[in-house]
Every structure is written in C-alpha cells, then in structure tokens.
Amino acid sequence: MAAGLQATDWQRLSALYDELAELPPAAREARLAALQPPELAARLARMLASLPDGDLTATAGVAGFEQQLAAALADTPGATARAPQAGDRFGAWCLAELLGEGGMGQVWRAERADGLYQGEAAIKLLRDDVAGGGLAARFARERALLGRLTHPGIARLLDAGEQDGRAFLVLEYVAGRTLSEHVRAHDLGLTERVRLLVDVARAVEHAHAQLIVHRDLKPSNVMLDEAYPSPAGTRAVPRGDAAALGSGQAGGGRTKLLDFGIAGLLDDSGQQADSQLTQLAGRRLTPAYAAPEQITGGAIGVAADIYSLGVMLYELASGQLPFGKRGLSRTALEHAVLHGQAQRLSRTTGADTGGPGADNAGPGRPRDADRAAGDLEAVAAKALRRDPAERYASVGSFIDDLEHWLAQRPVSVRAEDWRHRVRLWTRRNLALAVGAAAVFATLSAGLATSLWQRNQAQAAARQSEEVTRYLTELLASANPDRHGGRVPTIFDVLEKSRAELRQRFAGDDATYTRVLDVMVATYSDMNRHDIAIPLAQELITVNARHWGESDERTLTARLRLARIYTALNSPLEVIALGEPLLPQLSRARPGSEQENDHVNLLYQLIVAYAGAARFADAEAMHVRAWPIVQRQYKPADFEYPYYNTYLYQLRLAEGRLLEAEQLIAATRPSWATAPPHRARFVTRSRQHLWNVQARLGRPEASVEAARQLIADMDALLGPGNSSSQRMRADLARHFVERGDYAQAVQVHEAMAAGLPPEAARHPTLRLPRETAALLARALAQPDRAGDWLPAAHRLADELAHSRDISGPPWAEAGLALARVGLRLGDLALAQRALAPLQDLQAQPWLGIHRQLQSRVAQLAGELARARGDRGASLAGLRERVALLDALPAPQGLPHWRAQLDLAASLVGTPDAAAALARADALRPPWLQPHPLDALRAELGRGQWRPQWAGQF
Numbered sequence: 001m002a003a004g005l006q007a008t009d010w011q012r013l014s015a016l017y018d019e020l021a022e023l024p025p026a027a028r029e030a031r032l033a034a035l036q037p038p039e040l041a042a043r044l045a046r047m048l049a050s051l052p053d054g055d056l057t058a059t060a061g062v063a064g065f066e067q068q069l070a071a072a073l074a075d076t077p078g079a080t081a082r083a084p085q086a087g088d089r090f091g092a093w094c095l096a097e098l099l100g101e102g103g104m105g106q107v108w109r110a111e112r113a114d115g116l117y118q119g120e121a122a123i124k125l126l127r128d129d130v131a132g133g134g135l136a137a138r139f140a141r142e143r144a145l146l147g148r149l150t151h152p153g154i155a156r157l158l159d160a161g162e163q164d165g166r167a168f169l170v171l172e173y174v175a176g177r178t179l180s181e182h183v184r185a186h187d188l189g190l191t192e193r194v195r196l197l198v199d200v201a202r203a204v205e206h207a208h209a210q211l212i213v214h215r216d217l218k219p220s221n222v223m224l225d226e227a228y229p230s231p232a233g234t235r236a237v238p239r240g241d242a243a244a245l246g247s248g249q250a251g252g253g254r255t256k257l258l259d260f261g262i263a264g265l266l267d268d269s270g271q272q273a274d275s276q277l278t279q280l281a282g283r284r285l286t287p288a289y290a291a292p293e294q295i296t297g298g299a300i301g302v303a304a305d306i307y308s309l310g311v312m313l314y315e316l317a318s319g320q321l322p323f324g325k326r327g328l329s330r331t332a333l334e335h336a337v338l339h340g341q342a343q344r345l346s347r348t349t350g351a352d353t354g355g356p357g358a359d360n361a362g363p364g365r366p367r368d369a370d371r372a373a374g375d376l377e378a379v380a381a382k383a384l385r386r387d388p389a390e391r392y393a394s395v396g397s398f399i400d401d402l403e404h405w406l407a408q409r410p411v412s413v414r415a416e417d418w419r420h421r422v423r424l425w426t427r428r429n430l431a432l433a434v435g436a437a438a439v440f441a442t443l444s445a446g447l448a449t450s451l452w453q454r455n456q457a458q459a460a461a462r463q464s465e466e467v468t469r470y471l472t473e474l475l476a477s478a479n480p481d482r483h484g485g486r487v488p489t490i491f492d493v494l495e496k497s498r499a500e501l502r503q504r505f506a507g508d509d510a511t512y513t514r515v516l517d518v519m520v521a522t523y524s525d526m527n528r529h530d531i532a533i534p535l536a537q538e539l540i541t542v543n544a545r546h547w548g549e550s551d552e553r554t555l556t557a558r559l560r561l562a563r564i565y566t567a568l569n570s571p572l573e574v575i576a577l578g579e580p581l582l583p584q585l586s587r588a589r590p591g592s593e594q595e596n597d598h599v600n601l602l603y604q605l606i607v608a609y610a611g612a613a614r615f616a617d618a619e620a621m622h623v624r625a626w627p628i629v630q631r632q633y634k635p636a637d638f639e640y641p642y643y644n645t646y647l648y649q650l651r652l653a654e655g656r657l658l659e660a661e662q663l664i665a666a667t668r669p670s671w672a673t674a675p676p677h678r679a680r681f682v683t684r685s686r687q688h689l690w691n692v693q694a695r696l697g698r699p700e701a702s703v704e705a706a707r708q709l710i711a712d713m714d715a716l717l718g719p720g721n722s723s724s725q726r727m728r729a730d731l732a733r734h735f736v737e738r739g740d741y742a743q744a745v746q747v748h749e750a751m752a753a754g755l756p757p758e759a760a761r762h763p764t765l766r767l768p769r770e771t772a773a774l775l776a777r778a779l780a781q782p783d784r785a786g787d788w789l790p791a792a793h794r795l796a797d798e799l800a801h802s803r804d805i806s807g808p809p810w811a812e813a814g815l816a817l818a819r820v821g822l823r824l825g826d827l828a829l830a831q832r833a834l835a836p837l838q839d840l841q842a843q844p845w846l847g848i849h850r851q852l853q854s855r856v857a858q859l860a861g862e863l864a865r866a867r868g869d870r871g872a873s874l875a876g877l878r879e880r881v882a883l884l885d886a887l888p889a890p891q892g893l894p895h896w897r898a899q900l901d902l903a904a905s906l907v908g909t910p911d912a913a914a915a916l917a918r919a920d921a922l923r924p925p926w927l928q929p930h931p932l933d934a935l936r937a938e939l940g941r942g943q944w945r946p947q948w949a950g951q952f
Contacts, residue, residue, distance in 0.1 A: 016044055084125055089113060090168045091161050093123055109173060121158055122173040125166060148210050153203030154257045155223075172256075179222040179255070183316065183363040190366045191406060193316040194376070196224070196255055198402050201309055203257040205395040208302050214260060215300060217308035218289040219315070219363065221259045287333035288321050292386050295334050303388035306398055310383025310391075313402075317372040318348035319365030322384055326362065342384055346373035375404075375411045382413040494522065498531070509546040513539060513553065517560070524564050527722045529762035530804075536561040552594065555581060559597055566604050567722070568764040571611030572807040572845065578605050586624075590631065599628045606646045610653040611808050613849035618650045638674045641667045642681060648688055655851065655887030657696055664689045680723065683713050687727050694734050695892055697926030703743075706731045720756045728754075729769060732776060737893055739931040741780035748773035763798070763805040771795055771816035778820045785824040792820045796832055807845070811837060811852050818859045822866065830863050854883035858898060865905050877902040896922040900932060903939060916940070 016035070020028050035041035084106060088095045094113035098106060105126045112119040150156070159170035177185065179200070183193055200222050207214060214221075287295065291307035294300055314322040322343070324336035348369070372380075379401045385391045392398040401411040498519065505512035516539045523532035536557065543554040558577055565573040578601050585601060588594035602625035609618035626643070633640040644663040651660040664685060671682045686709055693701035706727065713724035728751045735744035752773070774795065778788050796817050799805070805813070814833045821830030837856045840847040847853065861876025880898045884891050899922050903915035916939055 016040075020044065084108065084166075090123055090125075090163050090166075091159055091170065092116070093121055093159070093170055095123065096120075110170070120173045122155075122171045124169040124171060126168070148212065149207060149260070151203050151206035151257075153199055153255055154206065176223045176225040176256075179219040179224060179312075180315075180363040182224040182253075187364075187367065190317060190368050190371050190376075193363070193366060194313070194402055194406060196253075197309065197313055197316060198399055198406075199255040200257060200312070201395050201399050201402070203255070204305050204309065205399065207257075207260075208305070208395060212260070213300060213302055214257070214305050214308075215294065216259060216286060216289075217257075217305055217312065218286050219312060221257065223256045223258060224253055225256075287330055287337060288324060288326070290337065291388070292338055293388060295337060301388065302394065303391045306383050306391050306395060307385075307388075309395070309398060310380050313376075313383065314342070314345065314380045316363050317345050317366065317376060317380065318369060319362060320348055321362075322380075338386075342381070345377035345380060346370070375401075378413050379405065379411055494519065498535075509542050513542050513546070513557075516542070517557070520560060520564075524560075524567070527725075527765070529564055529568055529765065532564055533561065533762070533804075536564060550584060555584065555594075555597065559601060562601070562604055566607060568762065569611065569809050570764055570805075570807050571608035574604055574608035575612060575614075578608065595628065595632075599625055599632070602628070603643075603646050607649050610650040612845050613653065613852075614845075615650065615654055622647060622650070638670050638678050638681075641670045642678075642685070645681075645685055645688060648692070652692060653851070655889060655891060657692060657889055657891070661689070661692045661696060661698075664692060679716055683709065683716065683723060686712075687723070687730065690727075691730055694730075697892065697924050699926075703731070703734075706734070720754050725751060725755070725769075729772065732772065736772075736776055736779065738928065741776055744776035745773075745780050748776055763802045764809050767795065767799055767802070767805055767813045768809045768816070771799075771813040771820075775816040775820050775823075778823045782823055785826070788820065789824055789826055789829070792817055792824075792826070792829055796829060799833075800836070808849075808852065811843075811846065811849075815852075815855055815859065818863075822859065822862055827863060827866055830859070830866075834859055834863065850883045850887060854880045854898070857883065858901065861905065862901065870905065873905045874902075877905055890922065892924050893927060896924060896927075897932060900936065900939075904935065907939065907942075 020031055023031060032041050032045055035044070084095060086095050086097065090110070092112060092114040093110040095108045096111050097109040099109050099122065100107045105124060108123045108125065110121050110123045112121070156172040157169065158172060161168060176182070179196065182188075183196070188196075200217075204214060204217065289308045289311045291300070291304040292298075294304055311322055314320075323340040324333045328336070348365075379398070382401075383391055383398055392401075397412070401413060404411045501512070501515065501519070505515065516535060520532050520536045520539060523529075523535065539557045540554060540561065543551065543557050547553055558581055562574050562577040565571075565577065581601060582598075582605075585594060585598035588598045602621045605621045606618050606625065609615070609621060625646075629640065629643050635641075644667050648660050648663040651657075651663060667685045668689070671685065674682050690701050690706055690709060694706075710724045710727050710731070713721060713727060717723055728747055732744045732747040732751070735741070735747065751769070770791075774788060774791055777784075778792075781788075795813070799810070799813050799817070814837050817833035818830045818837075821827060821833060834856065836842065837846065837852075838860065846856070857876045857879040859876075861873045861878075861880065864870075864872035864876060877898070881895075881902055884895050884898055896919060899915065899919040903912060903919050906912040906915045916936075919936070
C-alpha cells in the first residue's frame with residue numbers, strides 16, 4: 001500500500017491532517033465523513049486515531065504527523081519494546097545520557113565501553129515503535145550517505161549497526177551550541193555570521209560533490225563547538241535529532257553540519273535520484289527552510305539546498321524568517337513559502353514574534369543589520385528565488401558572492417536583484433506596467449537624451465576651450481623674443497609649460513588628465529623617459545582618484561606606463577604593472593577596445609617574462625594571446641605575422657637561435673605590403689632578423705646591411721630616433737663580440753654625436769649606453785687606463801645608488817663595468833661591479849636567468865684567475881660553460897669564448913688538452929680572424945700569459 005502512495009496523495013494528506021488535528025473530535029468526525037475518496041478518508045482516520053481527545057496545538061499536530069504518516073504508509077501498527085535506557089550497550093558503546101528526541105528516533109551521548117580507548121560519541125537510535133519499512137530504509141540510507149562524507153564541517157560517521165532489531169548510528173560528538181544559539185549568545189555581528197554561513201556552505205558544497213543533497217538545512221542542524229561553559233553549564237543541549245552532534249575542534253568555533261537523515265542521492269543531472277525515499281521521508285522537511293519544490297513534490301536538486309542556505313542567510317542578517325513567522329502552523333508556513341513575498345533585508349525590523357506557542361529562539365537581529373542593505377540582500381534574494389533555475393547555479397557561486405561581500409568587493413548579482421524585482425512587479429501589474437512604461441519612455445527618453453547630450457557637449461566645449469587656450473599660450477611662448485632671440489626647441493617650450501601644468505588646471509582633473517596624457521606620449525616619443533615616467537605616474541594617480549582604480553582611463557594610463565618600461569627594456573617593472581591588470585582586462589568583451597588593451601598587455605608580458613627568464617609564464621601569455629590574434633586578424637593582415645616578433649624575443653631569451661630566426665624570417669613577406677603607419681614595425685622586424693643572423697654568422701647580417709637599416713630608420717623617424725640608436729648599439733656590440741674594438745668605438749662616438757639635446761636621459765637607457773661605450777674604449781686602448789677609470793668609478797657610483805634602473809639593463813651595465821675593471825687591471829672596480837650581480841637574495845630573478853648568470857660566472861672566474869686563485873677561477877669558468885651547455889642549442893661565439901677561457905685556466909693540468917680541443921670544435925666556422933686566435937696560438941705553444949683578462 002505504501003508503494004502506491006503518490007506525491008499528490010501525501011501532499012493532500014498533509015494539509016488535511018493539519019486541518020483536522022486542530023478540530024474538536026465531533027467536528028473532525030463530520031469532516032472525515034464528507035471526504036472523498038473513501039480510501040483517503042480511511043487512511044487519514046487511522047492517522048488521527050492516536051490523537052488524544054481535546055484541543056491540540058498546531059505544534060503538536062505537526063510533530064505527530066511524521067509518526068502517523070509512517071504508520072499510515074506501513075499500514076501496520078508500531079510494535080512496543082522497552083525504551084532505551086542509560087547503561088544499554090550498542091556495539092562498543094554504552095548509553096550515558098539522553099540528549100534529544102525527534103520524529104525519527106533518539107540521540108544519546110555514549111561512552112566507549114570496550115576498553116580499547118576512552119571516548120565519547122553521539123548514538124542515533126531508530127525508534128522501534130515506528131520502525132516501518134520506510135523509516136528503516138531511510139535510516140540505512142543515512143548510514144550510507146554519512147560514510148561517504150569526509151568533510152571537516154560534517155559530523156563524521158564512526159560506526160553503524162543493528163542490535164536486538166534496533167538500528168543505530170555512532171556519530172562524532174563534540175559538545176556545543178546550535179548555530180542560532182551560538183550567534184545569539186555571543187551577539188555576533190553581521191560579518192561573523194556570514195563567515196559562519198560560508199563554513200556551512202562549504203560543507204554543503206562537499207556533499208553536493210559526492211552527489212548528495214541534504215534537503216533539511218536549518219540552524220538547528222548546524223552545531224558550533226565552544227571551549228567555555230554555556231550559560232546552562234558545561235554544554236548546551238539542543239532539541240531534536242541535532243542534539244549534541246557538535247562541531248569541529250574544541251575552542252575553534254567551527255561549524256558542523258548534521259542530520260543527513262532525509263538526504264538524497266543525486267543523478268548526473270543534479271536532481272534527486274531516490275524518488276521513493278523522497279515520498280517516504282518528504283514530510284520530515286522543515287517548512288520554513290524548505291524550498292518550494294520540496295513542498296509541492298517537484299524534482300529536488302542542489303537548488304533546494306541553495307534555497308535553504310538563502311533562508312539561513314536572511315535569518316542571520318535580519319533575525320527573522322523571509323516567509324512566515326515562527327510558531328505558525330505547517331499549513332500557514334507552506335502557504336507563505338509558496339505564495340508570500342519576502343521583505344527586503346534593508347526593510348526588516350527583526351520583530352518575529354509569531355503566534356501562540358512560537359519558538360523565539362532564532363539568531364536575533366545583528367547590531368549592524370543595516371550593513372546587509374545592497375549587496376548582501378541581493379545575494380539572499382538570488383538564493384531565495386522560487387524558480388530553481390533562477391537561483392545560484394551552484395553552492396560555490398553562492399560562496400563566491402558571500403566572500404566578495406566579506407572582502408568588500410562587488411557581488412555578481414547586485415544589478416540582477418533589482419531587475420528581478422521589477423520583473424515580479426511587472427507580472428503582477430502587467431497592464432499598468434505596459435501603459436506606464438510607454439508613457440514614461442516617451443516623455444523621458446527624449447528629455448534624458450537631450451540633457452545627456454547637452455551636458456556632454458558643454459563639458460566637451462569647456463575642455464576644448466581650455467585646451468585651445470593652453471595650446472595658444474604654449475605656441476606663443478615659442479616667440480624668439482622671449483628666449484633672447486633664439487628659436488626655442490619643442491623641448492624648451494614643453495618644459496616651461498610642464499612646470500605650470502598642475503597649477504594651471506587645479507580643480508579640473510578632466511582637462512588636466514587630457515593634457516597629461518598628451519605630454520606623456522610626447523616626452524616618451526622624444527626618448528625623455530626620465531620625464532615621461534613621473535608624468536605617467538601622476539596621470540595614474542589623478543585618474544584613480546577622480547574615476548576609480550577600475551575605470552578604463554586608469555587602466556589605460558597604467559598600460560601607457562607599462563609600454564614606456566617595455567621600451568626601456570625593464571621587464572620587472574612591466575610585470576609589476578601588468579600582472580594586476582590581467583584579471584579585469586581578461587573579462588573584456590570580444591571586439592571591444594578593452595580586448596585590444598588586453599592582447600597588447602599579453603604581448604608586453606610575453607616579452608617581459610622572457611626578459612626576466614620566466615619562460616613558463618611567457619608561454620602561458622602566448623597561449624592566451626594567440627587565439628585573440630587569430631580571431632582579430634586574417635593571415636593576410638600585417639598584424640598576424642607580426643605577432644612572431646614577440647615569440648622571437650621569447651625564443652631568443654631561451655637560447656633557441658634557429659627557432660628565433662625562423663619566426664622573424666616568416667614576417668619578411670609582409671614587409672613589402674605593410675601599410676604606411678606600420679613602417680616603423682617593419683624596421684623593427686628587420687632589426688630583429690639582423691641581430692639573430694649576426695649571432696648565427698649569416699652572411700646577410702653584414703655591417704653594410706646594418707648601416708643601411710640605420711639610414712632607413714633615420715629617414716623614416718628623423719635623426720637621433722630611439723630605433724636607430726638601438727640599432728647602433730646592436731652594431732657596436734657586434735663589433736665588440738668579433739674583437740673589432742676600434743670600429744665599436746667609432747659607432748659609439750657617432751651615436752653620442754647624433755643624440756639631440758633632449759635625447760633620453762633616463763638611467764635605464766643612458767647607463768647601459770655609457771658603460772658599453774666605456775668598455776669599447778677600454779678594450780681598444782687599455783694603455784689609457786688613466787683616462788677611462790675615473791669615468792668607470794663615476795658610473796659605478798651611479799649604478800649603485802640609482803633606483804631607476806633594474807632588471808637586465810642594470811645587469812648589462814654592471815657586467816660592462818666589471819669587464820672594464822678586469823681589462824684595465826682595477827680588480828677592486830671589477831669586484832665592486834660583480835658583487836651585486838652575485839647577490840641572488842637581493843636579485844632572485846638573476847638565479848633563473850641562465851645567460852646573464854653564466855656571464856657573471858665567467859667574470860667571477862676571470863677575476864679569481866687575476867688574483868691567482870686557480871680553484872675559484874676554474875669553478876666560475878666551469879659554471880659558465882655548464883650553463884651554456886644546458887641551453888637548447890650551441891650559442892656560437894659566446895660558447896667558444898667561454899670554453900677557450902676555461903682552457904686557459906686549465907693550462908698545466910691533465911684536462912687542458914681536452915678543454916682546448918673542445919674549444920676548437922666550438923669555434924664558429926663562419927668567424928673571421930679574432931683577437932682571441934692569438935690566445936689560442938699561445939695556448940698551443942705553451943706560452944700563454946694572463947694578459948687576456950676582460951676580453952672574454
């Protein structure tokens with residue numbers, strides 16, 4: 001008979017039971033006689049037969065319904081057996097104290113009685129007087145479910161069994177209070193309450209991951225441990241099945257989730273799979289916390305638990321239930337859940353007195369309940385939607401929004417909440433809403449548009465007027481009469497206006513930032529990064545203060561500063577600026593301007609991570625950037641193959657020279673068809689190709705080709721531009737590597753002569769340039785040490801105290817000064833320049849930069865050899881060779897020079913001949929005669945003397 005009971009039957013049975021249980025016996029009999037069909041009336045009569053005569057409270061009727069429904073379903077009267085008593089044994093446990101009793105059975109505190117160890121547990125006993133098949137199945141299911149749950153926030157199952165026909169569960173026992181009692185006793189504020197609910201939700205999330213839905217989440221099924229006595233003594237004794245199945249570690253106030261007695265397994269769709277168990281156990285739900293689909297008998301999934309968590313959030317935040325009041329009858333509560341409208345949290349008063357017999361032991365209203373207005377009430381509203389599909393998709397999403405609220409960050413549903421309430425009102429008042437909307441839209445749309453356009457036009461006109469006035473005065477200041485008859489340069493004019501800029505636009509941040517943005521770009525294009533950087537930092541500060549950190553204008557200003565540091569080859573600064581911007585920019589809508597900013601930042605981070613030797617991070621940026629490039633551009637577009645230039649710099653930093661050459665050579669076909677505004681990028685690609693081919697000894701990388709490229713850059717961008725200056729620096733380095741020091745000096749002198757007065761003064765560009773020029777002079781004319789050493793010490797002082805230069809440019813300058821000291825015999829200078837490069841605690845990034853690290857080891861070995869410390873010399877030189885050997889491919893000229901240097905230090909040892917033979921094998925076949933060939937000859941004749949310091 002029980003198997004034939006359908007969901008609609010027990011729903012009607014529930015409502016009728018509540019109604020008839022409150023009637024006097026005579027009225028009850030008359031109502032029963034009128035019920036149809038007769039089978040339903042007979043079943044209800046059996047359920048009501050055990051009720052005592054006289055008036056019954058609604059509470060008594062509801063409490064007895066579970067027992068009567070179980071008897072009706074089983075169609076058999078319950079058997080009578082001796083009630084459990086203190087001292088009874090169940091397995092290894094002895095009952096000590098009755099803690100509580102509910103519709104399913106009793107909960108006892110028990111003590112370990114088998115002598116293996118001392119311990120306490122909570123034993124849950126199935127009531128034998130209602131031990132019908134339905135409840136027995138449900139009890140067995142609870143045992144199976146708890147065995148699968150291993151979360152610290154869920155009461156652990158310690159043991160289970162059956163004794164004398166009575167089933168029992170042995171559960172973890174830690175004394176404590178229920179969630180409501182704990183919150184009320186300690187008068188917790190809203191933040192502490194939400195944190196506790198997050199802990200509960202994490203336990204529920206774990207259960208859902210095990211395909212288990214709880215279905216009876218409520219404060220009395222959550223316990224918290226407490227390390228101090230409760231007001232009633234050493235512990236608080238909860239009511240019902242939740243009794244003393246307490247929370248986690250003592251003293252920690254951790255939550256424990258209890259009572260999976262009506263939990264159900266989920267199928268793959270997230271809906272409850274055990275529908276028969278649902279019908280048997282469904283009425284054990286608590287109406288005030290039950291989702292609407294639980295009351296109506298609909299499909300139950302994770303959304304039901306999310307709804308119950310929403311009720312708990314609402315109650316913790318306001319002190320009252322969202323639907324109905326405590327103490328109402330079951331029917332009234334169910335009607336409120338199905339048809340009532342929850343009051344907004346910001347409008348609650350905490351007054352939830354209920355009716356006669358109401359249980360006022362809720363959590364109470366927090367003292368700072370007004371903080372729930374806005375974001376938190378939007379979270380609660382989302383979780384409490386009647387339609388399960390409109391609630392949070394998972395408990396994890398619910399937790400995320402609660403944690404965002406705790407961290408004072410925006411929640412995902414704030415805007416959605418007011419839209420949802422508007423939809424509800426519109427459904428209830430459709431005709432009125434349509435008419436009002438039409439009238440309002442007609443009247444307000446034109447007015448709003450006109451006002452907005454007017455305000456925008458006025459603001460734009462005012463800003464344009466201010467900028468025009470500013471430019472007029474700026475141009476007028478270029479009058480030669482104001483400069484002693486001399487025509488001022490654009491730099492002179494800008495410098496004069498820059499000094500007055502902040503005062504000129506005081507109180508007008510909008511115009512000030514527009515002018516600042518132009519000046520940052522202008523100074524950057526003039527290579528005056530020393531001025532552009534502080535202006536860019538000021539632009540970021542003003543934008544953030546005026547419009548906020550997440551505003552697009554602030555992001556754009558940060559990106560502009562990152563581009564400046566990219567131009568300065570300062571990867572550490574680019575990473576520090578760019579990494580925090582990634583989360584916001586990664587959410588950009590495809591095709592939007594922000595997506596362009598996103599992909600440009602990814603380009604810069606590929607290069608920056610490569611420069612800092614963080615190759616895995618650079619590859620991760622490539623994985624993110626390449627799909628965007630493929631979506632934004634066609635293969636025929638110039639930008640599509642130009643993306644290879646970023647990968648080229650990564651492969652070059654990794655030592656994959658051949659792959660780098662292939663990548664940049666693949667861009668060659670696009671050079672001829674590039675649009676005019678991309679001509680600058682074509683010259684950059686040509687520079688990259690020349691550099692890698694020069695390292696590989698390709699005939700195409702001739703000195704004539706380099707000089708032609710420099711001429712093309714000057715013709716395109718004007719004399720002294722940053723691109724041609726970098727190409728000259730590359731050519732000078734090429735001459736130094738091949739031992740043509742006199743040519744390197746000539747290139748550096750031409751570079752210095754071609755720099756305009758306003759050329760880059762920023763240390764990031766100037767110090768590497770000046771130290772490289774000094775090294776070329778020291779190598780070409782070591783006999784003029786008296787001329788070169790004062791400049792070397794001055795540069796060493798500046799390098800040690802400047803905070804503007806860092807990363808690879810700083811390392812390059814230090815390496816150049818160390819070589820100058822070795823070449824000129826100033827070992828103290830060499831040691832001073834090397835010491836910071838060897839301090840990996842202060843410069844941890846150098847520890848993973850194999851190429852720079854190997855050059856530091858090389859110079860350390862040379863310095864030790866010059867001091868006569870052969871052991872330290874061999875250690876450093878062997879480290880240099882080993883680091884080069886570990887790179888993906890032979891490194892050509894640097895590899896040969898390092899091995900030859902090691903062979904020089906091995907003279908007189910058994911390993912010398914083998915080291916020299918390997919150096920011969922590593923000498924690039926394309927290399928023209930080199931000064932180190934003389935060293936090779938001396939080593940072969942056994943005539944070597946250590947006069948080669950600093951040349952490696």
